[in-house]
Each structure stands twice: as structure tokens, then as C-alpha cells.
Amino acid sequence: MADQERPRKRVTIKDIARSAGVDPSTVTRALQGSERVKDATRTRVAQIAAQMGYVPHMAARTLVKRRSGLIGLVIPDMTNPFFATLARGMENEAAKHDLRIVINDTLGEEAAEREAIHLFLELDVDGLLVPMARCPQAYYDELQSPVPVVHINRPDARHHVSCDRMQGSIEIMQHLIALGHRAIGFIRGPAPPGQEPKMQAYRQVLEAHDIRYEPDWIFRFDGSTESSAHIAERLLALSPMPTAVFAWNDVSAIGLIHALRERDISVPSDLSVAGHDNIQLSGVVDPPLTTVAWPMYEIGQQSVRSLLSVSQGSEPREPRIPAPRLIVRASTSGPRAAR
Amino acid sequence: MADQERPRKRVTIKDIARSAGVDPSTVTRALQGSERVKDATRTRVAQIAAQMGYVPHMAARTLVKRRSGLIGLVIPDMTNPFFATLARGMENEAAKHDLRIVINDTLGEEAAEREAIHLFLELDVDGLLVPMARCPQAYYDELQSPVPVVHINRPDARHHVSCDRMQGSIEIMQHLIALGHRAIGFIRGPAPPGQEPKMQAYRQVLEAHDIRYEPDWIFRFDGSTESSAHIAERLLALSPMPTAVFAWNDVSAIGLIHALRERDISVPSDLSVAGHDNIQLSGVVDPPLTTVAWPMYEIGQQSVRSLLSVSQGSEPREPRIPAPRLIVRASTSGPRAAR
DNA sequence: ACACGGAATACAAACGTTTGTATTTCTGCT
DNA sequence: AGCAGAAATACAAACGTTTGTATTCCGTGT
Numbered sequence: 001m002a003d004q005e006r007p008r009k010r011v012t013i014k015d016i017a018r019s020a021g022v023d024p025s026t027v028t029r030a031l032q033g034s035e036r037v038k039d040a041t042r043t044r045v046a047q048i049a050a051q052m053g054y055v056p057h058m059a060a061r062t063l064v065k066r067r068s069g070l071i072g073l074v075i076p077d078m079t080n081p082f083f084a085t086l087a088r089g090m091e092n093e094a095a096k097h098d099l100r101i102v103i104n105d106t107l108g109e110e111a112a113e114r115e116a117i118h119l120f121l122e123l124d125v126d127g128l129l130v131p132m133a134r135c136p137q138a139y140y141d142e143l144q145s146p147v148p149v150v151h152i153n154r155p156d157a158r159h160h161v162s163c164d165r166m167q168g169s170i171e172i173m174q175h176l177i178a179l180g181h182r183a184i185g186f187i188r189g190p191a192p193p194g195q196e197p198k199m200q201a202y203r204q205v206l207e208a209h210d211i212r213y214e215p216d217w218i219f220r221f222d223g224s225t226e227s228s229a230h231i232a233e234r235l236l237a238l239s240p241m242p243t244a245v246f247a248w249n250d251v252s253a254i255g256l257i258h259a260l261r262e263r264d265i266s267v268p269s270d271l272s273v274a275g276h277d278n279i280q281l282s283g284v285v286d287p288p289l290t291t292v293a294w295p296m297y298e299i300g301q302q303s304v305r306s307l308l309s310v311s312q313g314s315e316p317r318e319p320r321i322p323a324p325r326l327i328v329r330a331s332t333s334g335p336r337a338a339r
Numbered sequence: 340m341a342d343q344e345r346p347r348k349r350v351t352i353k354d355i356a357r358s359a360g361v362d363p364s365t366v367t368r369a370l371q372g373s374e375r376v377k378d379a380t381r382t383r384v385a386q387i388a389a390q391m392g393y394v395p396h397m398a399a400r401t402l403v404k405r406r407s408g409l410i411g412l413v414i415p416d417m418t419n420p421f422f423a424t425l426a427r428g429m430e431n432e433a434a435k436h437d438l439r440i441v442i443n444d445t446l447g448e449e450a451a452e453r454e455a456i457h458l459f460l461e462l463d464v465d466g467l468l469v470p471m472a473r474c475p476q477a478y479y480d481e482l483q484s485p486v487p488v489v490h491i492n493r494p495d496a497r498h499h500v501s502c503d504r505m506q507g508s509i510e511i512m513q514h515l516i517a518l519g520h521r522a523i524g525f526i527r528g529p530a531p532p533g534q535e536p537k538m539q540a541y542r543q544v545l546e547a548h549d550i551r552y553e554p555d556w557i558f559r560f561d562g563s564t565e566s567s568a569h570i571a572e573r574l575l576a577l578s579p580m581p582t583a584v585f586a587w588n589d590v591s592a593i594g595l596i597h598a599l600r601e602r603d604i605s606v607p608s609d610l611s612v613a614g615h616d617n618i619q620l621s622g623v624v625d626p627p628l629t630t631v632a633w634p635m636y637e638i639g640q641q642s643v644r645s646l647l648s649v650s651q652g653s654e655p656r657e658p659r660i661p662a663p664r665l666i667v668r669a670s671t672s673g674p675r676a677a678r
Numbered sequence: 679a680c681a682c683g684g685a686a687t688a689c690a691a692a693c694g695t696t697t698g699t700a701t702t703t704c705t706g707c708t
Numbered sequence: 709a710g711c712a713g714a715a716a717t718a719c720a721a722a723c724g725t726t727t728g729t730a731t732t733c734c735g736t737g738t
Contacts, residue, residue: 010405010485012694023718028696038716058461059407060694062398063723066349078423078442079619087417087444100458103442105426119439122397146349225623255623280418281620284564284594351724362688367726377686399724402693 011054020048031056062124071101071307072120073129076108081279082296086131086152089300097308099126110134121147127307133157148310150303159310161303161319168292168324169201169246172274175290175326176244177209180334181272185217185242187231187252193218198248198276217242221252228255232263235271243271243335250275250282250291257287257331272332288329295322350393359387370395401463410440410646411459412468415447420618421635425470425491428639436647438465449473460486466646472496487649489642498649500642500658507631507663508540508585511613514629514665515583516548519673520611524556524581526570526591532557537587537615556581560591567594571602574610582610582674589614589621589630596626596670611671627668634661 013031017024022041030037030045037045062068071094075083091101104119106112113134120128131152133140140149140157151157153165176184186202193199199218206213216238219231235241247253253275257267267273267287275282278293302319309316352370356363361380369376369384376384401407410433414422430440443458445451452473459467470491472479479488479496490496492504515523525541532538538557545552555577558570574580586592592614596606606612606626614621617632641658648655 010694013696014694024695025697025719026717029717032696036716041716055457055460057402057463057694059398059401059463060723061696063396063402063694063725064696066723068398078417078426079420081418081420084417084444088446091444101443103444104440105423105430105442107427118394121394124396124398228623251620251623254620258623258625258627261625281590281593281624284567284590284597285620286597286600286625288597349724352726353724363725364689364727365687368687371726375686380686396724399693400726402695402724403726405693 010057011052012057013054016045016049016052016054019052020045066124067126068124069099070120070123070125071099071127071129071304072116072123072125073101073103074113074116074120074131074133075103075105076113076132076134078103078105082277082294083131085296086300089297089302090129090304091300092297093301093304097304099304101129106134108134114139117143127311129303129307130154148307150307150310152299152303159306159316161299161306161321163294163299163321163324165197166201166204168276168294168326169198170205171324171326172246172276172290172292173202173205175328176246176272176274176332177205177211179244179272179332181244182211183214183217183240183242183244183335184211185219185235185245187219187221187245187247187256189221189248189252190223196248198246202246221248221255223251225255225259228252228259229262231256232259232265235260236263236265241271244332245271245273247273247275250277250279250289253289253291253331254281254285257285268331268333270336272335274332278327283329287331290329290332291327293325293327295324298322349396350391351396352393355384355388355391355393358391359384405463406465407463408438409459409462409464410438410466410468410643411455411462411464412440412442413452413455413459413470413472414442414444415452415471415473417442417444421616421633422470424635425639428636428641429468429643430639431636432640432643436643438643440468445473447473453478456482466650468642468646469493487646489646489649491638491642498645498655500638500645500660502633502638502660502663504536505540505543507615507633507665508537509544510663510665511585511615511629511631512541512544514667515585515611515613515671516544516550518583518611518671520581520583521550522553522556522579522581522583522674523550524558524574524584526558526560526584526586526595528560528587528591529562535587537585541585560587560594562590564594564598567591567598568601570595571598571604574599575602575604580610583671584610584612586612586614589616589618589628592628592630592670593620593624596624607670607672609675611674613671617666622668626670629668629671630666632664632666634663637661 013024013027017027026037027045030042031049073087073090077083094101104116106116125147128147128149130149133151133154137156151160153162154160155162188196188199203213219234221227247256253273257273260267265271275289275291278291282289282291299321302321306316306319352363352366356366365376366384369381370388412426412429416422426442433440443455445455464486467486467488469488472490472493476495490499492501493499494501527535527538542552558573560566586595592612596612599606604610614628614630617630621628621630638660641660645655645658
């Protein structure tokens with residue numbers, strides 16, 4: 001106990017230099033594998049450094065090189081596995097370029113987002129990756145950013161990587177219609193309806209098939225269990241009742257299915273339900289969800305590549321992102337009447 | 340287009356000094372709100388700094404102050420909402436002490452964990468927070484760490500914050516037994532059985548009630564759908580069949596329920612299933628899961644507090660963490676025979 | 679008028695690297 | 709042996725802050 005190891009001084013390059021009997025500058029060069037230092041010296045220095053437990057001091061390096069080798073990632077909601085996958089794609093690509101990703105969570109709050117950006121600016125990151133930014137675009141423009149920013153899924157931004165945000169939803173709708181559904185409800189999320197590409201896709205496909213848009217068939221989900229119950233009630237009160245529902249994400253879809261089952265409506269025999277996002281549980285839930293998977297990993301990789309182009313001053317070529325993928329499982333089937 | 344804003348030079352304290360007609364040292368002091376500078380100067384400097392868009396350069400500060408104001412958090416699996424909540428508790432507490440949390444994801448891989456630690460060491464973090472460390476304890480000991488480390492849920496570590504890892508499981512088991520179950524199966528995770536507190540709790544409660552331990556009733560879940568199906572098959576092949584199953588986490592419980600339903604076994608009427616973790620979906624799934632919630636947010640807060648004590652050299656007092664909480668929902672009920 | 683003391687500010691060194699340039703040390707060639 | 713040229717290394721300045729100490733400036737009391 002009480003082993004006071006704390007006031008342990010950091011091993012610096014000078015310590016190594018002294019111990020190796022060379023100049024600090026030779027040590028750096030040796031450690032960097034520079035050609036300018038003799039093989040023998042290089043290995044000797046490396047060995048001494050390892051043995052002394054040398055850890056480079058990023059702050060000092062950042063100071064003189066004027067770049068930190070860090071990329072700041074601003075995550076709105078760590079809880080959402082969606083972003084976790086995105087982050088992993090980024091890390092994978094960043095590693096190839098000797099860059100590291102540091103993450104800051106914002107809880108989806110605008111103030112926290114600003115703070116996160118500020119932290120990263122102080123950290124002198126080489127780039128900023130901002131998925132689903134909360135702050136207005138104007139903020140990112142004004143922020144006469146000394147650092148390149150790439151947004152994810154914000155098509156109006158100066159630099160961005162996005163996959164087609166309507167495509168997956170269109171496929172879901174087409175899938176439902178192909179099954180024979182004509183009366184299809186939609187569950188929307190917290191975003192204003194006008195800015196919701198899923199909603200746009202919903203209306204667009206209806207229109208393409210000459211199906212009338214029914215405002216009564218739009219429901220709003222706020223994340224709570226009560227919300228699901230409420231939607232189920234409203235749904236049951238409708239006549240005619242829709243035969244299918246397209247939910248804006250998997251959680252809302254699963255919540256709805258549960259609320260329906262409690263009311264003796266079974267999915268998909270009485271009503272088809274499709275989700276969006278392909279979260280891990282969507283395949284294991286009962287019934288397994290028909291849903292859409294976005295290529296988040298690839299988007300993550302691509303956004304790092306774009307960031308690199310931007311920081312080299314070259315306009316990144318329009319990124320090619322694989323399309324969202326429709327995943328048909330058991331929560332959708334033909335409507336009762338059509339069987 | 341092509342607005343070349345990139346080679347924008349950083350505004351430094353010297354720039355402000357020049358513009359304000361004072362010495363750089365006065366600027367720092369003004370910015371820190373030191374008493375040594377005249378009110379008028381202080382406000383003038385602050386104003387100029389704001390107007391010039393000054394952002395402090397952490398690297399420089401870190402260099403001279405020899406502390407970064409950063410805490411490194413090594414997250415094994417960002418995908419797990421469990422850790423997201425933990426991280427938020429940490430952020431909340433850290434903010435109170437002017438500290439910031441930076442996160443690095445390790446995918447649960449040992450090599451990545453080492454790298455993460457190394458990055459943080461380079462970053463000169465003031466502390467390390469390591470939940471569910473993968474690397475052997477010896478690594479953290481040897482790593483004659485120049486920085487305090489607090490582990491989460493690793494009771495054998497020098498400094499750690501953990502909640503009682505058996506308590507919740509004991510309550511689950513007692514709950515099942517109180518319902519009348521005597522034949523209870525257990526689904527274990529990837530960890531070796533000996534190191535699994537849930538398994539220990541399982542056996543301990545059985546023993547306390549003079550119920551014989553049946554090795555045949557232990558199943559292993561690896562995260563896949565097939566694994567769930569396989570467990571269901573094995574379960575059905577048993578005779579007598581257990582009347583309840585305690586699953587080591589919610590995902591495995593939900594997977595099992597699904598596999599059972601496909602085989603016309605309904606939960607809880609034919610078989611009770613309890614989970615662990617209280618993930619968001621556990622309340623919304625069908626049937627809603629009986630499970631255990633760990634106070635991750637509080638653990639997060641406490642671990643930052645402990646880190647602070649450790650870094651001040653004082654042995655942190657044994658942290659008081661609220662106990663895990665049993666959440667009884669619909670996936671458990673009395674066994675058929677007992678009704 | 680003078681020294682005194684405190685308030686306000688300026689000076690300068692330091693933190694740990696990197697890097698351009700100068701210097702030394704080799705090597706091979708005549 | 710002498711020398712050019714390359715190879716290896718040393719020197720020194722710089723990056724943007726902070727902080728201990730020195731300096732200047734003022735008002736006050738005698």
C-alpha cells in the first residue's frame with residue numbers, strides 16, 4: 001500500500017539523448033526512422049527509449065508541427081448503435097493515415113455541440129467530422145474554421161458525405177406496395193415533417209402509384225412507450241384501418257408491434273410493419289423486422305477520405321457510397337384481403 | 340466556390356498582446372481573470388480576444404502546465420448503450436471540475452485497448468477511466484503509470500468503482516424462486532464460467548434453496564441468431580424441461596424468446612425468461628422483459644470522483660454506489676404446474 | 679519634495695518537440 | 709597525404725503558453 005508512484009517524472013527525449021550520448025535532435029530523427037542517422041545509432045536509441053519507457057509528448061509535437069494528428073468526431077447520441085458503426089468506419093480509415101479519432105458526445109444538444117467543437121479547436125485537431133449536426137449551417141460557415149469540416153448526412157453543407165436518404169425509404173414503400181398494400185400509415189420522428197426525407201419518400205411513392213395521401217395516417221413517435229400505445233389506439237380507431245405501417249426507425253416499429261399485440265392485433269397477419277436502421281435487435285425481435293440498413297461503416301470511411309482531400313485543398317470528388325439496403329424479414333406480408 | 344480560407348493562421352496570445360498594447364503575460368492573466376490585472380485592462384483584453392476569435396492552444400498550455408485537463412475513457416463497445424450511459428455520468432461529473440472526457444473505442448480487443456491507453460498517455464491525460472478492461476491487471480500494474488487509473492467493474496484492480504455484480508442476479512433468481520420455479524436454466528456469456536458473477540449468483544441461490552445444480556441447464560450464447568435457436572432446441576430436448584431461464588443479458592433473452600416462439604413455446608406461460616441490463620428495448624419488446632438495471636450513470640459520476648481523489652494522492656473512500664435494481668415485467672410468471 | 683508600498687505591468691525562462699543549418703567525422707579517390 | 713564530398717551528428721531557434729521575478733507607475737503620508 002501507499003506506494004507513492006505518482007510524482008513520476010516523464011521521460012523526455014533529452015533524457016534519452018543524455019543516456020545515449022547524442023543530441024536530442026538525433027534522438028527524434030532516430031525515433032522517426034530518418035535516413036540521416038546511422039543504423040547503429042537508430043537501433044541503440046530505439047532500444048534505450050523502449051527501455052526507459054519513453055512516451056512521446058503529443059502536446060510538444062503538436063506545438064511545433066502545428067498539427068495534432070487528431071480528428072474530432074462529434075457524436076449526437078452514443079446510445080445509438082448507428083453512430084457506433086459510423087465511428088468504427090472512421091477509425092478504420094483514419095488508422096490508415098496515421099490519424100486518430102477522438103470522440104465527444106453531445107446528447108443531441110446544440111450547446112453541447114458548440115462546446116465539443118470548441119474543445120476540438122483547442123485540441124488543434126486536423127479535421128472535424130460532424131454527423132447530423134444540430135447547429136445551424138450558418139454556425140459552421142461563420143466559424144471561419146481554421147480546420148476542415150466534413151458533415152455526414154447534411155447535404156446542404158459545404159463538404160459532406162451522405163448516402164441517399166430517400167432511396168431506402170422508397171424501397172420500403174415499393175416493397176409494401178408490391179405486397180399489395182394500398183393503405184399505408186407512416187410514423188414520423190421528432191424532426192419537422194418538411195425536413196424528413198423518409199416522409200418525402202413516403203409521399204412520393206404514394207403519388208407515383210396514385211394512392212391518396214391521408215393526413216390521418218401520419219403518426220408521431222417521441223421515443224416513449226406511451227407514445228407507441230397512443231399510436232396503436234389511434235390506428236385501431238381508424239376505419240378503414242391501414243394494412244401496413246412504415247415506421248421511421250426500428251425502435252418505433254418494435255414499440256408499435258408490442259402495443260398492437262397487447263391489443264390482440266398481430267403482425268404481420270393483421271398489419272404489416274416496416275422499420276428503418278437495422279439495429280442489432282431488429283433481427284431477433286418477434287417478428288423479425290423488415291427494415292433498411294444504411295452503409296454506416298462505409299460512410300465513416302468515406303468521410304475520413306473526404307476530410308483528407310479537403311484538408312489538402314482539393315475539392316473531394318463526389319463520394320460514391322453504396323446504396324441503403326432493403327432487408328425483408330417477417331414483419332411484412334400481403335394484406336389480409338389480398339390473400 | 341474555391342474560397343481559399345484554409346491557410347488561416349491561428350490567433351495567438353501575442354497577437355492579442357500586440358493589438359492591446361500590452362505584454363503577452365498580461366493577456367494570459369487577464370484571460371484567466373487574475374487579480375493582478377486592472378479591471379479596465381481585463382475587459383479590454385477579453386473584448387479584443389473575442390473579437391479576434393481567439394481560441395486557446397491546448398498543446399501549449401498542456402506543455403507548460405504539465406496537465407491537459409483531459410480524462411481518457413477507454414470504451415470496449417460503443418455499440419452497447421450500457422457504456423453510453425456510463426460515459427454520460429462521467430461527462431456530467433467531469434464538467435463540474437473543468438475536466439473533459441475524450442473517448443476511444445476498442446472493439447473489445449486487447450491490442451486496441453493498449454493502443455487507446457498509449458494515445459491517452461501521449462495526450463498527457465490527467466487520468467484514465469477503464470470500464471471492463473480487457474488487458475490483464477498485470478499490464479496496468481507494470482505500466483508504471485504516470486497517470487492515475489480507475490477501473491470500472493474490476494474489483495481486483497488497485498482503484499476501481501464497481502457495483503455489486505452479484506446482487507442483481509441474486510434478486511433475479513430469488514424473484515424466480517419466489518414465483519415458484521425450481522427448475523431454472525442459465526444462459527452464460529462469452530466469459531469463462533468461473534469469472535462470471537452472474538453464474539456464481541445463480542449457483543449460490545440454487546444452493547441456498549437446496550436446489551440441485553444441473554450442468555445440462557447451462558447454455559452458452561455467442562450473440563448470433565443461430566445460437567439462440569440452438570439453445571431453444573437444446574431446451575426443448577430436455578426432460579424435465581426447466582420452467583424458467585435466467586439469461587446473462589437482455590439481447591440473449593430476447594433472442595431466446597424469439598426462438599421459442601418460433602417453436603410454439605410462449606413466454607411466460609410455458610417458460611419464464613429473465614434478462615439483465617435493462618437495455619432501452621427491453622421494455623418495448625414482447626413480452627416486456629424482467630431484467631436488472633445497473634446504475635451506470637451514477638457509477639460514471641463516482642468513477643470521476645474517485646479518479647480525482649486518486650490523483651490527489653488520497654485513497655478514495657470506498658465509493659457508495661446504489662444497488663442494481665430488479666425490474667419485474669411480463670416475461671416472468673409462476674410456472675405452469677404451480678398455477 | 680521624498681521615500682514607501684502596493685498595484686499594474688513587463689521581462690524572460692521554461693515546457694518537450696521538430697527542423698533548418700552548421701559542424702564534425704568519415705569515406706574513397708587521386 | 710590531402711581533399712572533396714557525403715554521411716552523421718550537433719547547434720539553435722521556434723511553436724504558444726504560463727509563471728516567477730523584476731520593473732515601472734502611482735498615490736499616499738510625512
